[in-house]
Amino acid sequence: MSENLVYLDNAASTRVDDRVIEAMKPYLVDTYAVATSDFAYSLGIDAKEGLEQAREDIAKQMNISPQEFIFTSGGTESSNLALKGVAEAQKENGNHIIISKIEDFPVLKSAEALEKKGFEVTKLDVDDKGSVDIEQLKNEVRDDTILTSIQHANQEIGTVQDIETISEICQDENVIFHTDATHTFTRIPLNFGNLPIDLATISSHTIHGPKGIGGLYIKEGTPIQKRMDGGFQENNLRAGVENIPGAVGFAKATELVTQDENERLKDMRDALIESVLSDISATTLNGPRQDRTPQNANITFHYVEGESITLHLDMRGFAVSTGSACFSKSLEASHVILGMGGDHERAHGSVRFSFGRFNGMEDVEKIVESISEVVEDLREISPLGEEE
Known part of the structure; x- marks a missing residue:
């Protein structure tokens, strides 16, 4: 690796x-x-x-x-x-x-x-x-x-x-x-x-x-x-x-596992959520802003497919996951996002970022920069198109 x-x-x-x-x-x-x-x-x-x-x-x-x-x-x-x-x-x-x-x-x-x-x-x-x-x-x-x-x-x-x-x-x-x-x-x-x-x-x-x-x-x-x-x-x-x-x-x-570590995970989580939601248009945070696990951020990038984002990020050196059907070895989209009232477009465009002990704030900066570029490139060629 x-x-x-x-x-x-x-x-x-x-x-x-x-x-x-x-x-x-x-x-x-x-x-x-x-x-x-x-x-x-x-x-x-x-x-x-x-x-x-x-x-x-x-x-x-x-x-x-x-x-x-x-x-x-x-x-x-x-x-x-x-x-x-x-x-x-x-x-x-x-x-x-x-x-x-x-x-x-x-x-x-x-x-x-x-x-x-x-x-x-x-x-x-x-x-x-x-x-x-x-x-x-x-x-x-x-x-x-x-x-x-x-x-x-x-x-x-x-x-x-x-x-x-x-x-x-x-x-x-x-x-x-x-x-x-x-x-x-x-x-x-x-x-x-x-x-x-x-x-x-x-x-x-x-x-x-x-x-x-x-x-x-x-x-x-x-x-x-x-x-x-x-x-x-x-x-x-x-x-x-x-x-x-x-x-x-x-x-x-x-x-x-220490409380200091959990606080550090939470800081990275919050920094990523804040940066992505403010820097990239047409994004939706899945789940609550605060009452969530310290390591988890799940965001839907509308008008693009989650698996496309995941593959492009992989080529740039990032490992993230998606609730999209192609990655779940299932013919169905994420049952979680559908269960909370989301539609298939929201489910297929979702990406989960989850932090661990060996991540640092520099990883947040790197992923935010890359995902902004990836989403912009994918939306330009997406048949879904971004609404004005």
């Missing part, structure tokens, strides 16, 4: 921090045994101690008990286990599930899979900024509602939901509540232990940790059914040899 690449797709994945790699190394080349009990050989005991220390460190960050946290292969598996595991465990009590229209695919597709098995799914509306309709949630809860899953923040537009209020509504209605915190864990404070949150998905790859490792908070007493048959690992909820190097790396990545 070119050293000159400016990587601004940190919501998709982040570069692993060197300190995370160093923390993982001993569990790759020295303490490489599987985690075993106290009456087995010493190498296995050491491996188990590393795994449990990682679990304890992450649980402390979440303000939960280590026994309430299991490691998974990532956010996708965590959300699948949360929705399908609870649905199967609770099917004698009801078959109604509530999500929002703009959930990430692990929740969205899990809910759709459950529909095929006879469960009924309600998808809540969101407003033009992507915020869930709280009154609709209250009205949609029924006697047979067994689970609500609302993300803490959106993966595309960065909108942060009012999880405190949503979780309290679910508690009052005796409905199990799950939140996908993949894009907010360590970035936006959320005290999982002090809120009526029953399950929460988190992942490592969005905070400069390794891919292939994530976790699921399962509040003590939450009914959930195992989805992967095999051994008895992870409280007998997730069979398979534990990814100990990944778990240790995840814990280290969690430790390294």
Whole structure:
């Protein structure tokens, strides 16, 4: 990869921090045994101690008990286990599930899979900024509602939901509540232990940790059914040899995120939004100006296609993403922007910029200059044309 690449797709994945790699190394080349009990050989005991220390460190960050946290292969598996595991465990009590229209695919597709098995799914509306309709949630809860899953923040537009209020509504209605915190864990404070949150998905790859490792908070007493048959690992909820190097790396990545870093991400985000909206005509910020994740800026450039912008920026040394169909391996435009009332033109013209630890304010200056030129060039040849 070119050293000159400016990587601004940190919501998709982040570069692993060197300190995370160093923390993982001993569990790759020295303490490489599987985690075993106290009456087995010493190498296995050491491996188990590393795994449990990682679990304890992450649980402390979440303000939960280590026994309430299991490691998974990532956010996708965590959300699948949360929705399908609870649905199967609770099917004698009801078959109604509530999500929002703009959930990430692990929740969205899990809910759709459950529909095929006879469960009924309600998808809540969101407003033009992507915020869930709280009154609709209250009205949609029924006697047979067994689970609500609302993300803490959106993966595309960065909108942060009012999880405190949503979780309290679910508690009052005796409905199990799950939140996908993949894009907010360590970035936006959320005290999982002090809120009526029953399950929460988190992942490592969005905070400069390794891919292939994530976790699921399962509040003590939450009914959930195992989805992967095999051994008895992870409280007998997730069979398979534990990814100990990944778990240790995840814990280290969690430790390294600071409030100063989050403020720096926010400063870069705000600088980019301000510059693009003021310098380039016919642009729309997707999501709210302030109540969004510190690393996210999603902007629609009208009269041009997002994939065209992305390709031209790539040739200039920038990595960004788009909600356009060609890049999503789908025939549909971004379900998020459509779900918040945007049309196909707005969805296809959207570009997501997401910042990480290894970005600086100079990257903002570079991308703003380049995208101004790219958009101007593309609009000159666009069949859509810019309105006068």
